[in-house]
Every structure is written in structure tokens, then in C-alpha cells.
Amino acid sequence: MAEVRLENVTKAFGNLTVIPDLSLTVPDKSFTVLVGPSGCGKSTLLRLIAGLEKPTSGAIRIGGDDVTRAEPSKRGISMVFQSYALYPHMSVARNIDFGLRISNVPKEERERRLNEAARILALEDYLDRKPAELSGGQRQRVAIGRSIVRNPKVFLFDEPLSNLDAALRAQMRVELAELHQSIASTMIYVTHDQVEAMTLADQIVVMNKGRIEQIGTPMDLYDKPASVFVAGFIGSPKMNLMPGKAIGRPDIPTVGIRPEDVEVTEGDGWETKARVVETLGSDTIAHVRVEDVGEMTVRLPGHIRLNDGDRLKLRADPARQHHFDADGRRMEGQTA
Amino acid sequence: MTAPHVWRNVLRIALLLVVASFVLAPLWATVMGGFKTNPEIRTSAFALPDAWNTEFYGAILSDPSFWRYLGNSLLISSAAVVLTLIVGSAAAYVFAQIRFFGANFLFSYLLLGLMFPFATAILPLFIKVRDLGLLDTYWAVILPQTAFGLSLAILLFRTFFAQLPKELFEAAYIDGCGYVRFFIMFTLPLSTPILATVGVFVFVQSWNNFLLPLVVLNSREVFTWPLGMMQYRGEFVTQWNQTLAFVTLSLVPAVVFFLAAQKYIVAGLTGGAVKG
DSSP states (O other): OOOEEEEEEEEEETTEEEEEEEEEEEOTTOEEEEEOSTTSSHHHHHHHHHTSSOOSEEEEEETTEEOTTOOGGGTTEEEEOTTOOOOTTSOHHHHHHHHHHHTTOOHHHHHHHHHHHHHHTTOGGGTTSOGGGSOHHHHHHHHHHHHHTTOOSEEEEESTTTTSOHHHHHHHHHHHHHHHHHTOOEEEEEESOHHHHHHHOSEEEEEETTEEEEEEOHHHHHHSOSBHHHHHHSSSSOOEEEEGGGGTOTTOSEEEEOGGGEEEOSSSOEEEEEEEEEEOSSEEEEEEEETTTEEEEEEEETTOOOOTTOEEEEEEOGGGEEEEOTTSBBOTTOOO | OOHHHHHHHHHHHHHHHHHHHHHHHHHHHHHHHTTSOHHHHHHOSSSOOSSOOOHHHHHHHTOHHHHHHHHHHHHHHHHHHHHHHHHHHHHHHHHHHOOOTTHHHHHHHHHHGGGSOGGGGHHHHHHHHHHTTOTTSTHHHHHHHHHHHHHHHHHHHHHHHHHSOHHHHHHHHHTTOOHHHHIIIIITGGGHHHHHHHHHHHHHHHHHOOHHHHHHOOSGGGOOHHHHGGGGBOSSOBOHHHHHHHHHHHHHHHHHHHHHHHHHHHHHHHOOOOOO
16 A cells, blocks of 8 residues: 555745645555646655655655655655656666665565566666666666666656657657556656646646645546636646636636637637637647637637638537636536 | 968967977976986087986986885875865765755855965964974875865865756665765766866875975975985085986876876866766
């Protein structure tokens, strides 16, 4: 059992409070993604769990044990850093088994675990190389290998893919998902990329200004965002947020419509003019101007050919609108 | 290559040659002087010798006291280098790694040493060394030289250590590696360029130092080579050829030490990028 619990944790650096009173439970064997804009405290939260920072108050439990004051190496965690943080003067093999050497794991056991990790990550041919002789993706795998050999109860990832190019990132995303399936451990993953969050997570924690905005499965967050912030953060392209009068409901402060919930219609609808059209093949993303409403982004099927400046009539699916009150919280029961 | 480039290069090379000649000409005269007779040195200092007299070099090489002076210098300089590197890197590591109350004050205090000329301190140094009962021992030279080398060493070390990525320590820390082990297994191996630079600097300083050994050393058994050189200066006559041969031979270890460390210094200037 390696459930991670944060109980009323606060963290302040001097006068600056980064995390004001936060409680969170990460279920055992889950892949939980902490996501939010930069400066929202997600990395700090991860570092608190890792033990690289000590909370100002509150308690942290891993697998039931109170580890609030424990050294990182005693917590049963391992961490993968954004910059990989490989040891530049050590070979790949030494990088991977360094932690085991430090904790005096017997040689046979050490080699068994090293070979196991190298096999899982396809690093067998690179064990004698130095980090400088590896490509970005290989370095990332070494960093993950270093985590695996320690048999941690909890894996922590701090934006591990953000230094990779787009193609490699997509590939590593799949590898990480496979890794989670094969070694069923709790994983906590920090990112600012909502695509990574949506594709990898069983549970997403959306953070903003040190507070948790919403916790839920990816589709929970997508279908029922609890606040305007989550609505705007999850989903790409972003949800359109507009005043209620745009849909003839002036009683609703903010209404949210996802770009994919808008369709071209012959009947009643908004008169719009396409400003910019992005043709992606499978989809066509149109940034349109709606008279009296403002800018809107719509995602239309790829077979609809549009040019910049075209006029079209659009209609939003009334069953898939999100209503938010004046404080930006979701208004329950309002969506049909 | 266009004409302005050629001229610029010619100018550059000419300038470098002039600068190099300032260093090389005295060295040349010194090496050659060891082969000449005293009158010849006075008349043509820079020319090749008329006859290659090797007896002056031979006399010095066969003189056991020369080897003793050289050994003393080597011992003292090496000890000063080792001590400066150990104490300086350890202190700099603390300044670079740990934030504690008064760190800035303490660091500035150490840096004050940079503005403190060695010669000014010679009298208090002598008194201190005498009170400690170290006069006429190797330590009388080693300890003050280490102390005076520390401020520059700490300054250079701290800057270099602070540039090592912080995540490196955090990764090792999570792996169970503490501060001391990190210092030995990471900071030092990754800092060879700066260790070599400071090492050469301290070694050459110590090797060439004349004033301190002159003041604190009295017996010939512990003399360093700059003091030993003085034996060729008589009251009335200075044996220039022997002195120059002596200097030439004494330069060799410092040059060898520099050449050995040079590889790391150059590596430090060109490499150093940690993130790929």
C-alpha cells in the first residue's frame, strides 16, 4: 500500500505563502497528474512529497507512515527531474545503480535490478556510455531507470518530458503509460501540459495559486469542470467562455462552450465571420468573430473547407453548455 | 580570405610575438647564461654562447645542496597546494551549498584577504610564527602561504560550485547521498578544471616566494631554492653563470607542473556545459 496523503499542508518561503492549507489523497497505484499554470505550486507540492522541501505546517503520509520530517531517501520515493539530473561523470550503469551502491545493496542484487531496469527501458547497449553521449530520449530513460531500480513505493515526475521535442514527447508518453501498467506503483506527475495530463492520468489534480481547483478523472474534468479556471485549462483548443447573454440567458454570468460542441447550421444561430482558419486534416479549427458576442474558437469536421473571411452560421449544442456563477464556480443542474 | 583579414591577422600575430618575447627573452637569456662565462654574459647576454660550457650546470646538478633546496621547495609547495585545495574547496562548498546566518558576512571577511598584500603582513606573520614555535620548519612557510592563498581559492571555488546544477544534488540526495559524500563523489570530480587552476596558481606562488622563506627560515637544511640561489652572491662577486644555471634548473618543476595541469585548465575553459 502506498497511498500518499497530504493533510492540511502549508508551505511558505519567508513571507510568500506558496501553498495555503492543502489536503490531498493520491490513491495507491494511481497515476495522478498535478497540472496548472507555472507558479501554481505544483512543483513545490511534489518537492514536499519528495522531502526536498519541508512543509511549514501539516503532515505528509506515504503508505500510512508519517514522513513529514523524514529524509527523502527514507520515504520510499524516487524522482525524475525535468533536466534529468544525470551524474555527468558516471556511466549509465553507475547512474542507475548509484542509489543502490549508497545503500549497500549486495552486488548480485544490484546487478539483477540494473539489468532488469536496462531491459525494461531498452538501455542494455548503452550501459557503459556517459550521459553526454546519449540523446535526449535516452537520457530521460536513464533518469527513469534510476528511479525504477530503487523499487520505490511512489514515483515522482517533475515535468519529465518538457525538454524533449514533440515527436519524442508523444513516444515517451506512451512509454510512461506502459511503465505504469507494468510496475503498478503510485505515480505522481507534474506538468503544465494539459495533453500529458489528459492522456496519462487516472486522476488529475488541477491547481491554481497553491489551491486545488478540482480533482477528478480526465473525463470528469472535461465534462464537468468545477470552475471557469478548470474549464479554460483543460481541453485544447480552449473552451469558449462568454457572458450568458450570448445564448439569450442574461441570468448566467459565464457560459462555457467547447469548440467541438459547436456546429454549422442552416437554421437559427450566430452570424459569424472566420478570422483565421487552421486546417489540420482531421479537423478544421476556425477562429471566428461573432457579432455582439466576441471571439470564438470552433472545431469543425475536417471535410468542411473554409477560407479566411468566410461567413458561416453556427449553433452551440444546448445540452453541452457549462454554466458558471459570478464567482466562477459551476452552477449544478443548469446544464441540461 | 580578404586583404583586411590578412592584415588584421598579421597585426595580431605581431602583437602576440611582442608579448611572447617579453616572457621568452629573459627565459632564453637565463637558459643560455648557464652555458656562458661571466665576462661573456656581460658582453652578449642574448647571443648563443661561444663555447657550450656545461660545467656550471654539471656543478649544480652534482651539488647535493641544490637537490635539497629543490626537495624542500617541492615539499613546501605541494603541501601548500594540497592544504589550500582541501580547506578552500571544503569551505567554498559550504558557502555554495548551504545558506546559513552570517554566510555573507563570513564570506566577505574571507575575501578581505584578497586586498591584503603579503609583504605588509610580514612582521606580524614572523611574530606569530615565532610564538607558535614554528621558526625554521616547513610549516612556517606552508601555513602562511595556505592562509594567503585561501581567499582567492574560496572565491573561485564557490563560483564554480554554485554553477553545478542544483538538481544534481537533489537527485543524489534522494538516492541517499548526504552533503559530505556529495562533496567527495560529485563536487570534486566535476571540478577538476578549477582545482587545477587554483592548484597551479598556488604552486607557482609558493614556488617563487622569496620573502617569507627569507624571514622565517634560517638554517640551510630547510632553505627553499630562491634562498639557495643566494649562495652564489658573494660579498664582492656574483657568479652569474652559476646563478642562471641554478634558476634554469629550478624552473623545470614549476613548468612541468603547469604542463601537467594545463590539460584540465583548457578543459575548464572550453567544456563545462552540463546540460546537453
